[in-house]
Amino acid sequence: MAVCVAVIAKENYPLYIRSTPTENELKFHYMVHTSLDVVDEKISAMGKALVDQRELYLGLLYPTEDYKVYGYVTNSKVKFVMVVDSSNTALRDNEIRSMFRKLHNSYTDVMCNPFYNPGDRIQSRFVCLGRAFDNMVTSMMIPVC
């Protein structure tokens, strides 16, 4: 399904990036970085309207030959960016939405942990924070052949 998942903080620095290891990770990092501009554009376009009514799910940010990039913004300006394989045409919009929703829920769970300082990286190495978050992301990034 997803090939790369990234969580970006309000100040546009990454909190969490994970991509399937087979590919060149740098490419995905670059894609996520460039998608931030698109995200900001979408936010500002909608932001003139009431903030409350702004939809969290941003939809397809931009397509490339091989990949499609989807975006999602929370109310606290934390951005989720997901890169999926273009060949995976079976993926519908609803599924992407539900994936983002799950991401958002696990992110909220991470936030609820009082030992997590907002702005820290969501690490899941060692025995520490973000274990559940990581597991959830893994479940979304089911093996790409």
Add this chain to the structure above:
Amino acid sequence: MEAAAAAAAGGGCGSGPPPLLLSEGEQQCYSELFARCAGAAGGGPGPGPPEAARVAPGTVTAAAGPVADLFRASQLPAETLHQITELCGAKRVGYFGPTQFYIALKLIAAAQSGLPVRIESIKCELPLPRFMMSKNDGEIRFGNPAELHGTKVQIPYLTTEKNSFKRMDDEDKQETQSPTMSPLASPPSSPPHYQRVPLSHGYSKLRSSAEQMHPAPYEARQPLVQPEGSSSGGPGTKPLRHQTSLIRSFSVERELQDNSSYLDEPWRITEEQREYYVNQFRSLQPDPSSFISGSVAKNFFTKSKLSIPELSYIWELSDADCDGALTLSEFCAAFHLIVARKNGYPLPEGLPPTLQPEYLQAAFPKPKWDCQLFDSYSESLPANQQPRDLNRMETSVKDTADLPVSTQDVTGDDKQALKSTVNEALPKDVSEDPATKSGLLPPPPALPPRPCPSQIWAIMNSVAVNICIQVVEWSEQVSEAELLPQLSRAPSQAAESSPSKKDVLYSQPPSKPIRRKFRPENQATENQEPSTVASGPASAATVKPHPTVQKQSSKQKKAIQTAIRKNKEANAVLARLNSELQQQLKEVHQERIALENQLEQLRPVTVL
């Protein structure tokens, strides 16, 4: 008998309108199992009888301890057992009544046959559930071949699970050998296993018995238990000492509980530990049924000097509902994990079943004395607040905090710990009442002068009248001139006797009452002596003998009247305080509503 039971089971139950159809064999077997568990509860200690007594006086319930052991002996993985517990309704009602127990047994049978754990599964015909029990226990109805077959089937399951947990094992080979040995050795040594039913309590006895006999797949999650158990003698005491020193260093002040039971099953909370955790909980949050917020818990757990990543992982494990706050059972689980970690146990991958909140709630229902304590505490607290406010001028804040300390001292086993934790909590208590604190200080100088002068005038009126009557009694000749200075003296004396904080008022009364009292004086004197009003101050000679007499008699009255005055002031102060606090309460309510709204926005509703 086996064949008959199997046939009966095969031919007997089908899906039908009644929720649970049991065949004859099943019914017999289940009722025996239930009787065993309930009997064990009756004879056993702790959780059984109070739980049953709390729940319903008439019904027979099976205690969670033997039931949990029985379920574990069914060799099902812990998640399945939890699903079963949930489904059968024991979690809902909080105890294992006959219905719940039977449903659970049916579900176990379903799970063992490979069916998914659903209510629908139990409607179809099922074999009897298999438990790893000894022949003596009468589970023999499952038959030897069935049992051995069951154990043989379980062994590859054991080894695969062991492999998956291998990376958690610090101690290595002993474990891989002993669990594989244990099911084979199960029949002869399971009586001691089954005697482990009173698990939380008779630990000293059990340690001497065969330690290798644990329900193995469950123990696979606790890698250090086996080596700990097998080396029960010398090394067992060493970790005990090490552990107690660590625990001592962990908290501010505590009484050493019996931690020896710890070694057998590190993820099971004993009664003493549970009490200690509950006390600590109460030190942070007096209401046992409400939450500890994340920041409070963070501060508390940071004192344990574990690293932040570990603490955050422990939090992730223990906060099951991920709400950022800890209930009592979540708190106990987290505390227990911290203590385990400090003693060197590696943290588990997932929350062990004995630390799950529902298990903890079922196993350790909130003891009654907790509730009583809270009730008495809440009752005494408002009662204490009134004298506290009334005596605010004399008592300092510390004295007021002594009142809650004294109420808590009544209960504790852990009196010293309570005191220390209450001392810790004292600043919190005080900080929680900034309103009262701030309210206590300003009122004295800020008293509105209006109500008091009228009181004072009324008082002085009566005082003056009394004085005049006395003066009349004492001397035959009373002149207007004499009365006048006495009048002026009376109010001035009364004004002087009033507390100093009434400086504002002090200047006012003397001027006005003189004129006002002149009239009643006129009336009084007119009744007695029809002399005309004279002006001019009296001579000093006539004045002198009188004041001494007046002082003696009036002092008593003044004392009473000042007391009355003080009480009225206190009343006014309390009324103002009350209104201020009400306002603050409203503001806090509004803040809370605003925060809840924000939280709802941040956390979208999922419809999956």
